[in-house]
Amino acid sequence: MAPIRFGIIGAGNRDVGSSRGDSFIALVNGAFADEARVAAVYDINSENARRAAARAGDGARAFTDFEAFLDSGIEAVVVASPVRFHVEQSAAALRNGIHVLSEVPAAHSMDAARQLARAARASDAVYMFGENIRYLDEVELVKRMEADGLFGETYYAEGEYLHDCKDLWFDSKGRPTWRGKQLGRADGFGVYCTHSLGPALYLLDDRVTQVAALANEQAVVAPGREGHFNFTMLMKTAGGAVVKVRVDTVSNRPHNTSYFSLQGVKGCYEGARGLGDEAKVWLMDDHEESHVFEGAQWHRLWDYAERYIPDRLEVGEEARRGGHGTCEYWMMKDFIAAVHGEQEPAIDVYRGLDYTVPGICAMESLAQGGAVIPVPDFREVPR
Ligand SMILES: NC(=O)c1ccc[n+]([C@@H]2O[C@H](COP(=O)([O-])OP(=O)(O)OC[C@H]3O[C@@H](n4cnc5c(N)ncnc54)[C@H](O)[C@@H]3O)[C@@H](O)[C@H]2O)c1
Known part of the structure; x- marks a missing residue:
């Protein structure tokens, strides 16, 4: 099976906190290298986008234009931008038939929560909420x-x-x-x-x-x-x-x-x-x-x-590269299985909103x- 082409939304600022975009690049291109690869990074900060794309390697492209990013042939995205963008970016990806693994929280307001539920329901693509803990x-x-x-x-x-x-x-x-x-x-x-x-x-x-x-x-x-x-x-x-x-x-x-x-x-x-x-x-x-x-x-x-x-x-060191012990590893495994249609998303949009x-x-x-x-x-x- 060809590797799933991932896009990362929100590369992360390296100098404070965990920089979630980078963690997901390490995880996808490390523990899941046989099944997936990061092909594109979108960030409103071009320096962050370029840095993360270079880190992903293997021809990964950096984007500051969201539409061009969505049109670049990616099949799945990790939404790791600031919270108030989670819903609009998840909904846009879902409209384009792109599978979504969204960072926490799923939505920043009641209206946004409603919008997300509708977008996930209307799409054939998978939405999974990335509650890692x-x-x-x-x-x-x-x-x-x-x-x-x-x-x-x-x-x-x-x-x-x-x-x-x-x-x-x-x-x-x-x-x-x-x-x-x-x-x-x-x-x-x-x-x-x-x-x-x-x-x-x-x-x-x-x-x-x-x-x-x-x-x-x-x-x-x-x-x-x-x-x-x-x-x-x-x-x-x-x-x-x-x-x-x-x-x-x-x-x-x-x-x-x-x-x-x-x-x-x-x-x-x-x-x-x-x-x-x-x-x-x-x-x-x-x-x-x-x-x-x-x-x-x-x-x-x-x-x-x-x-x-x-x-x-039984899992090895490679599974720890996403952060928080092996949380992100098991979460990504569930997401990839859902993308392949092998199971329902473990934390679907409704559970994401329940949380x-x-x-x-x-x-x-x-x-x-x-x-x-x-x-x-x-x-x-x-x-
Ligand atoms: N699950 C967890 O354990 C965990 C831990 C930390 C952060 N988070 C979540 O991950 C997300 C990112 O956190 P972080 O600590 O990496 O933040 P960060 O501030 O380091 O990085 C955010 C990145 O998003 C970029 N950005 C800003 N606006 C954007 C937009 N409209 N579109 C695309 N990119 C944009 C910034 O330039 C930056 O590169 C947040 O939503 C946060 O809630 C989750």
């Missing part, structure tokens, strides 16, 4: 244990994204980055919640119907700056579960960008908090009884890894003093 080995291990019934019926989950991003607000020339411009701001793109809510919803196999949110004033630790920080979102799902998500992008503290917990009728899981802590479970069928005086104990989650994620334990839109509604809740806001289901949006 949902692909963590730990999340996949818990998911497979859940699917095997070890937790029983699940009814509560938590996700936390605690990442002091203050050093990522400005680039080396003092210009605000996407984080600096939009994180925590009412005129931004909502709460940056997909990394915490996405995995929680994956574990519950559910979607949010209601959200209430509160947050501190950013000024507490970032004086003079507009916006909020330390968001707590409380949500109810269609299946009746409760989900708590905390997103804090400014507090002075060690990171924990992927803490999760899950509670079911037969057991529970909690991720590691740091300082020697590790991910743990207590499972009614496998462990001691849970009585107040007999004291149920925590047990190592990773003792279940060989049984449930042997495929994950994203509660963050938009959370801003509305905050504006209304923590009111409970209904979250629409975009599966029901009229054509």
Whole structure:
């Protein structure tokens, strides 16, 4: 099979943050070299586009003209531009029959979310939402244990994204980055919640119907700056579960960008908090009884890894080149399989919006003093 010709939208600024375009070039042309190659890069900054195209090598072309980029023979794009462009660029690619893997969040507003749902529905091309943290080995291990019934019926989950991003607000020339411009701001793109809510919803196999949110004033630790920080979102799902998500992008503290917990009728899981802590479970069928005086104990989650994620334990170093451990590797594998028609996109447009839109509604809740806001289901949006 001929390699899929990828285009990258948004090369990335090398001097701050992770530069997502570059990560995807390394991943596609590395671990997936037999199946795909980056053939084109589009960026409004010609220097970034040229740099990334040169890095991709093998005749990859740099574009600053979006239409010419879409017409250049590419079959799939990774949308890694700033958030407010995700929907318009994804929709344009889909209209041109080009498959889309979109960076997070999927959309920056309710209107944009609606537009994206319609564009994905109208196209024969694949749209997959690139929520990478949902692909963590730990999340996949818990998911497979859940699917095997070890937790029983699940009814509560938590996700936390605690990442002091203050050093990522400005680039080396003092210009605000996407984080600096939009994180925590009412005129931004909502709460940056997909990394915490996405995995929680994956574990519950559910979607949010209601959200209430509160947050501190950013000024507490970032004086003079507009916006909020330390968001707590409380949500109810269609299946009746409760989900708590905390997103804090400014507090002075060690990171924990992927803490999760899950509670079911037969057991529970909690991720590691740091300082020697590790991910743990207590499972009614496998462990001691849970009585107040007999004291149920925590047990190592990773003792279940060989049984449930042997495929994950086998992958080599090449799979780590996309960043975040092997998350991007597994995500890209799913995307390529969907492009080949071997499976449905693992995180389709509706799931992408399930992970994203509660963050938009959370801003509305905050504006209304923590009111409970209904979250629409975009599966029901009229054509
Ligand atoms: N999934 C993750 O773990 C993760 C991590 C970081 C960033 N992100 C997402 O990736 C995206 C890019 O983040 P980054 O840190 O690489 O940002 P960045 O600011 O380093 O790079 C953005 C790039 O997009 C270019 N650009 C700006 N406007 C554009 C437009 N209209 N069309 C095309 N290109 C444009 C810029 O010139 C720059 O090269 C963001 O949407 C962000 O939310 C995801």
